[in-house]
Amino acid sequence: MPSGEYLRYVALGDSQTEGLGDGDDHTGLRGWADRLAAQLAATSPGLQYANLAVRGRLAGGVRAEQLGPALALRPDLATVVAGVNDLLRPGFDADEVGGHLEAMFAALTAQGALVATLTFPDMARITPLARPFGPRAAALNQRIRAAAQRHGVIVAETAHHEVVTDPRLWCADRLHANPLGHERIAAAIAHALELPGSSDAWTHPLASPALIPSRWRASATELRWAAAFLTPWIVRRLRGRSSGDGRTAKRPDLLPFQTLPADGEARLTD
Incomplete structure (x- = not known):
């Protein structure tokens, strides 16, 4: 069972974990892992935190x-969140991705x-153009749950709650959570870890x-999204490029x- 007190937290993952x-x-990325670290630090003032996540990484990466x-950092708490970049690829293999995640869980x-x-x-539920990826997400979730059960991994079941796909929790690209969305993700994991002060409030609408747009406005929004975000993403894939090329943790x-209690903002200190 979760202990509620941790001193060495390490986050592994891709762009969501990076923030x-x-x-x-330019101003710095925060993200759900930083927000979770802030909540951990509230009960464990000596908390040390590392974030190894890099955008664009596949689970194998x-x-x-x-x-x-x-492993070299010897965390007492680690978060492992990856696989979305894989399920967007044409050759997605749920067993392969699940295998990479399970290997990390096990180690x-x-x-x-x-x-x-x-x-x-x-x-x-956010964009109709993503409908082909629904079964892939379901398949990956099934493997995450099975691997987590085998290794005693805590799972925040964000897939089960309608609010998670409220467009107001997502950026314009519909691939990354906005600040409110990152706040909800952090709260979901804190709740799964049974941290002091956590609750199921993150599941509440x-x-x-949400305003329901007209069919015409919704169609126009989909076309703008495809032009601004989907097409550039496809071009990068065809060129063998990634948003994380050349980046490090x-x-x-x-x-x-x-x-820092003065303004309520959590900060990392060097």
């Missing part, structure tokens, strides 16, 4: 590049870390109902995490 959509590359460094738990992960929502070392 895309919550801040930017996360395993190849991040697992070794993560980290064997070393004594508590590991947490999450399941992925059906993005067709937003206070005001934003927080490769375990460093103290400090919560």
Whole structure:
């Protein structure tokens, strides 16, 4: 069972864990893992935190590049969230992706870390153009749950809750959570870990109902999204490029995490 107190937290993953959509590359990215670290630090003032995630990484890349460094840091808590970039690829293989995730679960738990992960929502509820990826997400979620059960990994079941696909929790690209979305993801994992002060409030719908656009406006929005985000993504894939080319982890070392009460913002300290 989760202990509620951790001193060495290491996050592995891709762009969501890196924090895309919550801040930017100029002012700095925050993201759900940073937000989770802030909540951990509230009960464990000596918390040290490393974030090894790099945008664009496939699950196999996360395993190849991040697992070794993560094990070297000897975390008592690790989060492993990857696989979305894989399910968007034409050659997606749920067994292969699940195998990479399970290998990371096994290695980290064997070393004594508590590991947490999450399941992925059906993005067709955000954009109809993502409908072909729904069965892939379901297949990947099934493998995540099975692997997690075998290795005692904690799973935040974000796939089960309608609010997770509320468009107001997502950036314009519909692939990355916005600050509110990252806040909900952090709260989901904190709840799964049974951290002090956590609750199921993250599952609740937003206070005001979402506006339902007309069919014409919805179609126009889909076309703009395809032109602005989907087409460039496809072009990068055809060219064999990734948004993470040349990038490294934003927080490769375990460093103290400090919560400053003056303004309520959590900050990383060097």
